[in-house]
Amino acid sequence: MDKNTHKSDYIGNRFTVPAEWDTVFTHFYYGENTGKTDITKILLPDFKPLLVFNFGSPMQIVGETEHVITDVAVTSPLKRVVQYSMSPGSVLLVANFKDDAFYRFFGTAMPAGHLFMHPDKLIDSKCFSLLHGQLKSFAEPEAKINYLLNYAKAFIADSTGLFDDAPEDDYFNPIKVIAQKSGLSERSIQLQYKKQLGYSAKELTRFARFQKVLSSPALHLPKGDKVNWFDVIEAFGYYDQSHLIADFKYYIGLSPLNYIRLQQEFCNPPALS
Template sequence: SDELSLKRNGKTHKVSHEAVVVGPSKDLFEITFVDQVYTLGINFHPGAGSVFMQGGIEPIIDSIEKCNDKAFSDINTLYEEVRQRLTFVAKETLFEQIESLLNQYLARYLKQAEFKFESLLIALIQKEDKPLDSLAIISELSKRDVQRKFKHYIGISPNVYMRIIKLNKIKTQLSKGDFGNFTQLALDNGYFDQAHFIRDFKYFMKLTPKEYYKLKKPD
């Protein structure tokens, strides 16, 4: 078989020989490979994927879309180019060829982003719990415009984005075993009680921090 199974929010999508866009979401996204499958996935940095989407990222929040719609014509064109390369390129140089193609293709969009998130994103990485007032000052926008831009270019609110940054930091610590105990891990990441920490982590990951640690426990 050459089929992929994509699952989110209890809905399963079967995919075969086609391009698919997976929108941003708070919910866990699962991929199941049926036998051996050739796949190419591009995980865009926040704000970068919007240049491919007519209408921005917001319309595809929480969704999985097949690229046979006009709004995804650029992505479908990229998919067809990659698919054709796979037919003629030697396996030894396959990844180099695909990387070269992607660099050429993405360069066309380099100057198309109307709103740059660099200063905001850097500020949030340095300190993930930043109030909306501060984000407005950094970006020289109103609070309403900051929220609107986040939804359009990233697909989620600033608050959810900050929670995800914190979650990713905790996941890295758990994967590496880089923490003393779970209580201290919670405190170090701004949680004042275990219940809140566990609830927040499980909301995104469907696992408790302890369950995730056991799954990723370093050897």
């Protein structure tokens, strides 16, 4: 969602991932503020970690903590709404990691309590500052992406495949199913979830249910029609109205009624846009 800006002041493009990289990245995103004023946007949660390069003016993140991205940053899996402001001249290239790819790429997870961090601090190196300078020399986003992919070849590890069998149905316990199929203990799977994905299976199941609520036809009615919230509560297994309201406020910072009023102004991308 944009605030106080004209669409012509912003350039944004989404780039698909080559087939050989589709287990690592969901997509790439390029954005540029070509105007003379700040552009403020809202990013909704999708439980994906990001690698963000800024090749222009600083970008301000306002979330659980404040952070300014001057060159490059990585994020923890985005679990709550994040607001960010692009100053004039900000130029972003964003890589969206898929599943355990962040852990496979960096060999570690984001420290607890950190929403954003410089990747060089994460791995105790200067390589991403150097990479930023190399990427900045390319004018076109496609060239930046190709260079980044060639760079990533030397670092990305093979997937363990441990989470490939995770059930998508909310009624199943993914930890129990994976443990049975892998021959590992449920406790071991729980630890690997947190270590490699950055969140617990319980957190993911809760978020998956909320995503289904947002995509439900019950919420997408003609203007003026009222949502039957009690039907939504029953259909998606919430205890009561306060339970549903808590999820709305936790993930997107809005009450259900305010979400309905403002949904036409929201975009719901899986990445910075």
